[in-house]
Amino acid sequence: QGSLAHWPIANCVVSGISPQISIKGYKFDNINLKMVQGDRTYSELTLSSLFYKGTLDLKTFINFRKPELPLEFSLQLEGADISNLKNDTPLKGRPISGQLNSRLTLQGPLKQPNLLIGDGMITVANGELWQSNLLKGIWALLLIPVYDEIIFTDAYVDFVIKNEKVITDSLTMKSRFVDLAGKGWIGFDQTINLHVQPQFKETEILASESLRKSTTAILTHAADYISVLITGTLSKPIYRRDTLPIKALEKATGGLLQGVQGILEEILE
Numbered sequence: 001q002g003s004l005a006h007w008p009i010a011n012c013v014v015s016g017i018s019p020q021i022s023i024k025g026y027k028f029d030n031i032n033l034k035m036v037q038g039d040r041t042y043s044e045l046t047l048s049s050l051f052y053k054g055t056l057d058l059k060t061f062i063n064f065r066k067p068e069l070p071l072e073f074s075l076q077l078e079g080a081d082i083s084n085l086k087n088d089t090p091l092k093g094r095p096i097s098g099q100l101n102s103r104l105t106l107q108g109p110l111k112q113p114n115l116l117i118g119d120g121m122i123t124v125a126n127g128e129l130w131q132s133n134l135l136k137g138i139w140a141l142l143l144i145p146v147y148d149e150i151i152f153t154d155a156y157v158d159f160v161i162k163n164e165k166v167i168t169d170s171l172t173m174k175s176r177f178v179d180l181a182g183k184g185w186i187g188f189d190q191t192i193n194l195h196v197q198p199q200f201k202e203t204e205i206l207a208s209e210s211l212r213k214s215t216t217a218i219l220t221h222a223a224d225y226i227s228v229l230i231t232g233t234l235s236k237p238i239y240r241r242d243t244l245p246i247k248a249l250e251k252a253t254g255g256l257l258q259g260v261q262g263i264l265e266e267i268l269e
Helices: 004-009 082-088 133-141 145-149 202-206 216-225 245-268
Strands: 012-023 026-037 043-051 054-062 070-081 097-109 117-128 152-162 165-175 178-187 192-200 226-232 237-243
Touching (some): 070 082, 097 152
Antiparallel strands (some): 012 026, 043 054, 054 070, 097 117, 117 152, 165 178, 192 226
16 A cells, blocks of 8 residues: 555555475475565564474564665574585585574665674584585694594584674584684675684594594694684685694693692602
8 A cells, every 4th residue: 555656655565475485596495474564664574484494584674765774684593404405505415414503683774784783693513514625724734634534513603793794702613533613703705814723632532543643642732722823715715823822821831830840749758
């Protein structure tokens, strides 16, 4: 109801259902969509569906009456099956599986994406995460290419979005032999600046003949103060070994104190 010439202030209600739709190759099942406009300043769009055996809920508010199109967006995804999802991506055929959960909120002018701000999180549980080239570069720098074969089973990251960057201080990936902890940012232009620190699991490594013979045995003791700095872009990352000076000093000081303690014990005996 209203004027087509002034549609942003017209009253409009749109609803629809579909057993399946596809957007750029990604499949959404049991779609339920509704849009309401006119009674309030913001037009509201809600969508719920099954997404690769998970549940997807999306809600968007857009003010079409302002030229910059102010936006409020929220998305919640729970229990998506990565082993099915990968078949509709370039990763088809890769050994990837797991349960994917995600949350994302955004707000700002839709016509000025550089001003968007928000936050979110992504988790993968009980999975088998394929080794990306980004991870292989880490192992190559640390001279332990045998780690190319390690399978990460769980991953977690929460992040904020601001200044045209996705920023995190809690990137975590877990495997049987080593965990990775990371912090830094990825830009909207795909530039990156990430610090990644491996946390080796000495007991598990010593039980593995192949890993025990590698340089990992040495790095296990140095893992507290060695990290990798990744810069460049997602398609062309640059790696540099980085030492965390405070932790290195703590470790060296601890060794010195143990030595002094041993000498004192010898004298007292």
